[in-house]
Structures are given as C-alpha cells and as structure tokens.
Amino acid sequence: MSHPYQITALCKSQDFAPEGLLLAACGAKIVSVKLSDGSILSQWPEQNDNSSVEAASDGPPGKKRKLDSETAPTPNVIKLAISADSKHAVAVTDDKSVRVLEVTESGKLNELSERNMPKRPCAVVVTPDNKTILCGDKFGDVYSLPLFPSTFVDKIEDSSKTETKEDAGSKKYVPAASTLTVHSGRNRRALENQMKQKDLQAKAREGPKFEYQLLLGHVSMLTDVQYATEEVDGKTRGYIITADRDEHIRISRGPPQAHIIEGFCLGHKDFISKICLVPGNELLVSGGGDDWLGVWDWRAGSLKEKRDMRSALTSLFSSQSSDVNFGARSPIAVSGLWAVPSGTEIKETAVLVACERLPCLLVSQQGSALTGISLPGVPLDVAVVGNTVIVSLDVTEAPTPRLQAYAVHKTGSEVGLELDKSFSLKLNAANNLMLPAPERKQLDNLLYGIENLRKRGTPEEAQDAATEQAVDGATSEITEDDPTEE
Numbered sequence: 001m002s003h004p005y006q007i008t009a010l011c012k013s014q015d016f017a018p019e020g021l022l023l024a025a026c027g028a029k030i031v032s033v034k035l036s037d038g039s040i041l042s043q044w045p046e047q048n049d050n051s052s053v054e055a056a057s058d059g060p061p062g063k064k065r066k067l068d069s070e071t072a073p074t075p076n077v078i079k080l081a082i083s084a085d086s087k088h089a090v091a092v093t094d095d096k097s098v099r100v101l102e103v104t105e106s107g108k109l110n111e112l113s114e115r116n117m118p119k120r121p122c123a124v125v126v127t128p129d130n131k132t133i134l135c136g137d138k139f140g141d142v143y144s145l146p147l148f149p150s151t152f153v154d155k156i157e158d159s160s161k162t163e164t165k166e167d168a169g170s171k172k173y174v175p176a177a178s179t180l181t182v183h184s185g186r187n188r189r190a191l192e193n194q195m196k197q198k199d200l201q202a203k204a205r206e207g208p209k210f211e212y213q214l215l216l217g218h219v220s221m222l223t224d225v226q227y228a229t230e231e232v233d234g235k236t237r238g239y240i241i242t243a244d245r246d247e248h249i250r251i252s253r254g255p256p257q258a259h260i261i262e263g264f265c266l267g268h269k270d271f272i273s274k275i276c277l278v279p280g281n282e283l284l285v286s287g288g289g290d291d292w293l294g295v296w297d298w299r300a301g302s303l304k305e306k307r308d309m310r311s312a313l314t315s316l317f318s319s320q321s322s323d324v325n326f327g328a329r330s331p332i333a334v335s336g337l338w339a340v341p342s343g344t345e346i347k348e349t350a351v352l353v354a355c356e357r358l359p360c361l362l363v364s365q366q367g368s369a370l371t372g373i374s375l376p377g378v379p380l381d382v383a384v385v386g387n388t389v390i391v392s393l394d395v396t397e398a399p400t401p402r403l404q405a406y407a408v409h410k411t412g413s414e415v416g417l418e419l420d421k422s423f424s425l426k427l428n429a430a431n432n433l434m435l436p437a438p439e440r441k442q443l444d445n446l447l448y449g450i451e452n453l454r455k456r457g458t459p460e461e462a463q464d465a466a467t468e469q470a471v472d473g474a475t476s477e478i479t480e481d482d483p484t485e486e
Contacts, residue, residue: 003027003437004402005392005430006447007077008383011086015105019385023089023109024392024403025077026435027446030091032107035385038426040433041107045074076446081133083126088112088147090133092121094446098135100147113149115210123225127238132255134240136225140218142242144255150211215258220246223288223453224275227254230282230299241284241298243272245453249286251298263301267294271453276337280347285364287334287353289454293364307370309334309353312362316372324359333450338382340389340408342415350408350415352389354379356450361391361417368413376400380447388423394447401431 007025015021019035032042075093082089089101089109096117102110119137126133126147133145226241238254239262249265249272252258270289277284277298284298287309295305309332317326336354342365353362359375361382377393377400387408395402405423409416437443 001437002402002434003443004380004394004447005031006380007080008381008390008392008403009080009082009089010383010385011082011089011103013086013103013105016107021086021103021107022383022385022390022430023080023082023103024430025080025091026433027437028074028076028093029435030077030080030089030101030109031430031433032103032109033427033430034107035426038429040429042109044101044109044111078446079121079124081124081126083130083147084128085130088126088130090124090126090147092124092135094120096120098124098133098145100133115145115149115212116208117143118208122222125225125227127227127254128229134215134225134227136222136242138221140220140222140244142215142217142222142225142240142258143212144215144258145210145212213255215255216240216242216250216252218242218244218246218248218250220244220248221453223271223273226275226277226284228277228298229254241275241277243275243286243288245271245455247272247288249275249284249296249298251301263299265294265296265298265301265303267303271455273450273453274334274337276339276351278339278349278351280345280349285337285339285351287337289331289333289451291332293334293351293353293370295366305366307364309355309362309370312370312372313355313358313360316360316374326358331451331454333454335448335450336379336382338384338389340382340384341387342408342410352382354382356448363415363417365413365415368415371414371416373417376404377402388420389417390423390427401427403427403430 003026005024005026009023011021011023013021016034016036022033022035024031024033030044031040034041075095075097077091078094079092080089087103089103091099091101093099098115098117098121100112102112104110117135117137119139121135122138123136124133131147133147134142135145136142222242222244224243228239228241229236240252240254240258242250247268247270251262251264253260253262265284268288268290272286272288275284275286282297282299284296286294286296291308291310293307293309294303295307296302297304313326317324333356334353335356338352339349340352342348342350350363350365353364357378359378361373361375361379363371363373375391375393377395380392380394383390389406389408391404391406393400393402393404405420405427406417407420409418
C-alpha cells in the first residue's frame, strides 16, 4: 500500500511555464514535479541512508550500533502554502514546526528555516508582498512571522509582557497540598491537573525564541484563514478572514491594524471548516458541518445565497451503482474548497467542494445548479492549473492512480469535470513513486478529522466537551514540549 498525496500546491514560476511546478506532500516527503513533462525534480527532505551505522567506541572493531536518529519519527506535512512569487514554500509539520523552503530555478527544495510554534498550526497563508507568514493555531490565535527570520532575536514582540511578569512566571509553582496530604483518587487527579495547568502557563510565558507577533484571537478553535486585499482611497488594504468551530467568520484588518474588526459573516448553525475567496468579486464561500454552502458578500457581512449540498449528494449517489451509503441523515463535513476558472472572463469562476470520506466533488457556480461528479477515490486536495485541476485521491484500497487530472468544461450554464487523459499521463512518475503508508488507522488520523469538529448532544454537553477537549489539548501540549515530563 503506497501513501497517498495528502496535500498539493502549485508554483506558477516562469521557470516552469506554462503549467508550473507541482509540490505534492506524501507523508513526511514533499515531491516537486515539473508538469510540462512530468519529471520529478526533487524530494524534500533529501534521501538519506537510514541503515547508516557507526562503530561503538567501547566494543570490538567489528561491532556496530544504529544511530539514534533512526528511531526518531519523521513528522508528516499537514499544511503547505506558496508565496505569490512562487520562490518559496511554507510547510507545516505535525510536530508544530513551520519550515520555509526555497524553490530553486531547477525545482530543488532547500530548507531555509525551521520555527517551532507554541501551539499546533491549523492554517497558514503567505501575504501577497512575499514578506509575512500568517499562521493560525487550533487554540484560536493568529500570528505573523517574517518569511525570512532575523538572525538574532532576544525576546518576543509582545508589549503586554513585562520583565516582572516574566520573572514571576519563571518561578516553579508549588501547591500547598501534596501527594502526602491528598488521599482520595478524585483529589489526587485534581492536584495533578492543577500542576499541569500551572506548568503550562509557565511554558506559555517563556514563548519561542524567534520573532513573531500575536495579531488576533478567537475564543473558539480556529479552522481556516484567508488573506484578502482591496483598494481603499487609492491604497491597498489587507484583511484577515478567519473561521472557527463556533460558526463565526470574522473580518479583521491586516497588520499592523489587525486589532480592528471590520465585521462578521454570521448564519452557520454548525462548525465552519473551510472558507474560499472567489477571484474577480467580493464573494466568499464557506462550508463545514451544515447541509449548505454559504455565499457571502464578505465586505458587507451579508449572506447572499445558501447552496444545498445534501440534494446534490443524494442525487449523485442514488442515480448510480455505488457502494457509498449516503442517506437523508448522513453527516456532511466540508474538507476542501477551491476556486477554479470556468470561462474566459475573470468573474467566471466555479468553486469545487470536497466532503470528507465521500468519493466525489461538488461544483458550485452562480447561475447554475450545484452538481456532483463521482471520483474513483476520496479527494484529499486539488491543485488548479489553468482550466485543469489535479486531484489527489485516497485510493489505497484500489488500483487507481493517486493523482489524476481533470479538465474543467462548461455546457450551457453548468460546469463539469472530465478526465484529462493526456495530462494525467504526465503524472505517471509521481504516481509510480512508492512511499510506504502506515497502518490504516494511523493514516486516517492524518487524512481525516473534519467530522471531529462537530459538537455532540445538548449545547451544555457540547460546551462541556469543548472545555474537556481544550484541557486535554493543553495537557498534550505539555507532553509534546517536554517528552521527559511525567
């Protein structure tokens, strides 16, 4: 079983015109593919000999021992963003690291920097000026980091912290109670949680040793971040658009005025997992745990249209012989939104929609009905190459290529996808690159997880569950930061 490509992104550099350079993440690897001929130009990190050994200093000459690096697991790539000039890629791995990679003229990927964030990032964007990384984490905060970090940074850019507070935070917390004075199991657990929370607060005060700035925060789990620009009084103004688990879409100004909230887009009844800006107009498309997509005028904060996904999915899976069991009460969880050109005019743009664990894509465009297109596997990501899309599929259980190309075509007012066989042939080298996949449960944890955002039970139970999850997440962050901590 070969590992699927969980993330894809396109570099539109002139060095690889006209199609561009495809970056595809496969587990812990990122592969660069020249789309004009399909050749693989680079793999990051570079291949090394995992069987390397060194002689043990205290043994006979023939005795060997394996290097410690062999046992260290390589972190998987979970997010990938490309700078506007296509010269750099930002990769987020599941060890909370943000890595900046240089994309050379030959297509090679060179790592320039690695920065470990205090919380696990869940969204990453590079601003259009190719200078700043916007990084959102699961605890609701959005930070800005320079694309190229400074060599020496003594402390964090956070004016809210003073030396007095930092000194106070460095003192180890010692509770009045101890394991010698607490006897019941319930009180012992409360004491352990108290110690963990205090240690976590001390770690949070320390912070990373690189330059970054807190821009804004949500009280809920952040799920997606987009960056938009608009001409205001002859000047370009930036906006940070954020979505969270509690059905909110917030419009904030870009740095250095990110503290100014311009408005909200409110109307979802369940979590929001993805937001997508539609080029050529002021439309924003959102989706998550509801049965519908929201089409917004994000500047005005008004909901222009609700697009019914359930009807399109029911029609798709009931009109063909399919093993997919999709019914009237089956949950819908949007896992991806991508804007694709559907005509010659810039405003002729469709939005492709992927729903978690469903082998199809929905196509949404103003003026036409929402339609569904069946696929040979579950779509994981989409890279847009002009009027063609490269779809990464989870086909570990079927003899189907993991990357396939589809041409976007328009018949009347309806937009559809058709398999592009000639373009798909260019992906043969990437499809033939076999990287081993972990066992199915571990792979599912990497590929799927949107449905876990859904709240269960009554509002009170949901709030308790969210609080429990935040405490558990905070505890896990302690363990991740210091593996030796008991």
